[in-house]
Amino acid sequence: MDKESRPADFFVAGGTLRPDAPSYVKRPADDELFHLASAGKFCYVLTPRQMGKSSLMIRTAHRLQQDEVHTAIIDLTKIGTDVSVEQWYLGLITRLKVQLALPVDLDAWWTERISLSVVQRFTDFLHDVVLAEIAGPVVIFIDEIDTTLNLAFSDDFFAAIRFTYNARASDPTYHRLTFVLLGVTTPADLVKDRRRTPFNIGQGIDLHEFSREDARVLQRGLQATCLEKGEPIFDRIFYWTNGHPYLTQKLCLTVVEEGDGSWTDERVDELVDSLFLSEEARKETNLQFVRDSVNASPQRRKLLSLYRDVHEGGEIPEDERSLDQTRLKLFGLVRAEKGVLKVRSEIYRQAFNLDWIKANTPTDWTRRIAVISTFLVVLLAVGLAWLIPRQREQAAEARAQAFIDSFQSTTSAEVRISSLAGLFDLPGYEDQARQLFRGLSSEDQLALFDLADPEEVGAQLTTVVQGLYADLEDDGHGNALLRAMAQVLRKLEDPIAVNLATEIEQWVEGRGHYAQRGYQQAVDAYEVALRLNDHNPGTRFDRGRAFAGLEDYYAAQDDFEEVVRLDLEWLSKVKEFIEGDPDLFEHLGTHRDANPDLATHFPTLTPTPTPTNTPTPKPTWTPSPTNTSTPTATPTNTPTPTFTPRKSTPTFTPVPPTPVPTQPPQPKKTEAPPPTQPPPTQPPPTQPPPTEPPPSPRPNTPTPA
Numbered sequence: 001m002d003k004e005s006r007p008a009d010f011f012v013a014g015g016t017l018r019p020d021a022p023s024y025v026k027r028p029a030d031d032e033l034f035h036l037a038s039a040g041k042f043c044y045v046l047t048p049r050q051m052g053k054s055s056l057m058i059r060t061a062h063r064l065q066q067d068e069v070h071t072a073i074i075d076l077t078k079i080g081t082d083v084s085v086e087q088w089y090l091g092l093i094t095r096l097k098v099q100l101a102l103p104v105d106l107d108a109w110w111t112e113r114i115s116l117s118v119v120q121r122f123t124d125f126l127h128d129v130v131l132a133e134i135a136g137p138v139v140i141f142i143d144e145i146d147t148t149l150n151l152a153f154s155d156d157f158f159a160a161i162r163f164t165y166n167a168r169a170s171d172p173t174y175h176r177l178t179f180v181l182l183g184v185t186t187p188a189d190l191v192k193d194r195r196r197t198p199f200n201i202g203q204g205i206d207l208h209e210f211s212r213e214d215a216r217v218l219q220r221g222l223q224a225t226c227l228e229k230g231e232p233i234f235d236r237i238f239y240w241t242n243g244h245p246y247l248t249q250k251l252c253l254t255v256v257e258e259g260d261g262s263w264t265d266e267r268v269d270e271l272v273d274s275l276f277l278s279e280e281a282r283k284e285t286n287l288q289f290v291r292d293s294v295n296a297s298p299q300r301r302k303l304l305s306l307y308r309d310v311h312e313g314g315e316i317p318e319d320e321r322s323l324d325q326t327r328l329k330l331f332g333l334v335r336a337e338k339g340v341l342k343v344r345s346e347i348y349r350q351a352f353n354l355d356w357i358k359a360n361t362p363t364d365w366t367r368r369i370a371v372i373s374t375f376l377v378v379l380l381a382v383g384l385a386w387l388i389p390r391q392r393e394q395a396a397e398a399r400a401q402a403f404i405d406s407f408q409s410t411t412s413a414e415v416r417i418s419s420l421a422g423l424f425d426l427p428g429y430e431d432q433a434r435q436l437f438r439g440l441s442s443e444d445q446l447a448l449f450d451l452a453d454p455e456e457v458g459a460q461l462t463t464v465v466q467g468l469y470a471d472l473e474d475d476g477h478g479n480a481l482l483r484a485m486a487q488v489l490r491k492l493e494d495p496i497a498v499n500l501a502t503e504i505e506q507w508v509e510g511r512g513h514y515a516q517r518g519y520q521q522a523v524d525a526y527e528v529a530l531r532l533n534d535h536n537p538g539t540r541f542d543r544g545r546a547f548a549g550l551e552d553y554y555a556a557q558d559d560f561e562e563v564v565r566l567d568l569e570w571l572s573k574v575k576e577f578i579e580g581d582p583d584l585f586e587h588l589g590t591h592r593d594a595n596p597d598l599a600t601h602f603p604t605l606t607p608t609p610t611p612t613n614t615p616t617p618k619p620t621w622t623p624s625p626t627n628t629s630t631p632t633a634t635p636t637n638t639p640t641p642t643f644t645p646r647k648s649t650p651t652f653t654p655v656p657p658t659p660v661p662t663q664p665p666q667p668k669k670t671e672a673p674p675p676t677q678p679p680p681t682q683p684p685p686t687q688p689p690p691t692e693p694p695p696s697p698r699p700n701t702p703t704p705a
Contacts, residue, residue: 013250042202050246151598161593163495209243421460519549552586561598
């Protein structure tokens with residue numbers, strides 16, 4: 001600490017610390033965020049209030065600038081929420097222009113594109129201005145993102161950010177642009193419309209409380225005033241705060257402002273009571289945020305019930321998929337310690353005690369009324385149980401028939417798109433929509449996506465493509481349809497449509513590589529498509545075929561198992577391909593445990609020899625010693641196995657036993673099918689020498705037993 005500065009100037013309780021603040025406590029999140037942002041990774045830091053997010057952001061931006069990375073920090077609270085969508089986006093890019101020193105006449109640039117949507121103008125600005133004017137990497141920090149949750153248009157904003165991430169697959173320029181989001185919310189809450197793809201990109205960074213070791217810099221600040229009592233005083237403060245940044249800084253600041261070294265544990269406890277636990281402290285900002293967050297939640301009863309269990313010492317395992325647990329963490333009430341939920345600090349335990357829980361848990365009037373009215377509800381339900389579902393069913397049937405009639409009575413591509421979209425949106429009529437499409441001629445199917453003005457059917461076009469594209473075959477017509485779909489989607493301004501177009505383009509590109517036996521290039525293209533949508537069984541099936549071409553049979557089996565899990569209707573295609581590839585089929589038979597769910601669909605994976613009148617040894621298959629298209633070995637008897645590969649491959653015939661030699665040779669083998677009967681007591685006879693050299697086995701193919 002600077003000798004000329006006052007001890008009270010060392011601590012900062014509330015607000016953002018400057019990058020060189022002496023009381024800044026470095027945590028693991030500092031290096032994690034810096035390294036990820038430097039590598040161009042999308043990140044988000046979503047934690048409770050006053051945990052040091054903004055200070056972390058300022059310090060990370062400063063470190064990046066020292067590495068010649070261009071940075072911009074957008075505090076969304078400065079743009080406000082009582083603005084139009086155009087004012088909001090214009091305010092956003094105005095701050096980007098200023099902070100990145102972009103030489104653009106923003107008013108003229110914005111006006112020239114007045115015919116475009118504001119989302120399109122925003123993404124164009126990032127590509128055509130930011131990335132065009134700046135040659136190096138750019139990191140944009142978006143702070144206070146929870147202020148967007150009440151904006152009607154916030155879904156489009158986060159979809160646009162996701163678009164810049166997905167666009168890296170087709171435009172390498174976007175690799176230089178990175179976003180870091182900070183706020184008090186969950187990724188699931190960023191996109192409110194459940195019909196849209198959730199915000200599922202980026203890596204979350206956990207910003208925990210100060211550890212006792214990390215917080216020694218604060219202890220030294222206390223020691224400058226309290227001398228040898230600095231450490232025991234800080235120990236007591238840490239007992240109460242558990243390293244919570246704001247609570248710790250505030251207690252330390254108050255102690256040094258007192259300027260009195262006679263601090264005991266009891267006096268620190270009195271200070272805690274005065275600042276956070278007394279009636280006068282009810283308006284303390286940090287604790288008030290917790291109260292307001294809980295009381296404003298529609299799930300208040302469930303959240304308080306869960307918090308009660310934690311407060312009473314119950315062993316509640318952490319579940320990162322639980323929205324209730326995530327919200328309690330964001331409100332600040334709980335934290336995870338060694339996989340178990342704990343109250344965040346002793347101050348919180350005292351401030352939000354059982355009395356507070358009881359006082360704030362709403363009375364469940366609904367449940368009380370339900371107990372009284374259950375009998376009436378049951379009677380009413382019996383009377384209406386058969387009526388309401390039938391009425392709904394009739395209404396759905398009428399709507400579906402109207403869409404079908406509309407589709408069949410016109411040749412207009414726009415009307416047909418709207419009709420198919422209507423059927424896809426009706427639960428239970430998706431197959432009907434696909435049947436109508438398949439009933440068209442090949443020319444009419446292609447014409448469906450040759451639209452003069454795709455924006456006229458916009459979201460309906462996206463719905464139809466999503467309903468149809470996954471089932472298109474890998475043939476000339478199927479791939480032509482996929483290319484037509486991608487081309488027309490590119491004409492839409494919706495980032496969802498553009499992402500879908502990119503996925504389809506990568507899928508078709510992979511199929512092209514596969515057709516040319518470029519299996520690794522095909523896998524690379526399929527993986528880009530799967531990053532955009534990992535629920536398309538068609539892409540995963542095609543990648544499984546490419547893995548089989550590479551003889552990576554474990555990966556192929558994984559993909560085929562996932563295909564069947566995603567859509568059981570693909571099982572017949574999966575079985576046809578596996579049974580048509582003897583090496584893959586044999587690998588699945590000898591490695592059933594690797595993919596047991598897939599193997600259950602192949603009950604007879606091991607060959608069984610035909611019974612004879614004499615003891616028959618385990619069948620032994622040997623490739624033919626000739627180079628003909630269907631080689632054969634010379635058998636000494638005629639038993640044959642029931643298993644026959646479906647591909648054109650060497651035929652296998654079992655070899656009968658011969659008298660045991662004195663020292664039988666031990667053939668070296670890499671793999672063998674599991675035995676179907678006890679091994680013979682005598683080894684197979686020595687094969688007669690082939691008339692020609694045997695064909696070379698495929699790499700990694702198990703040597704026949």
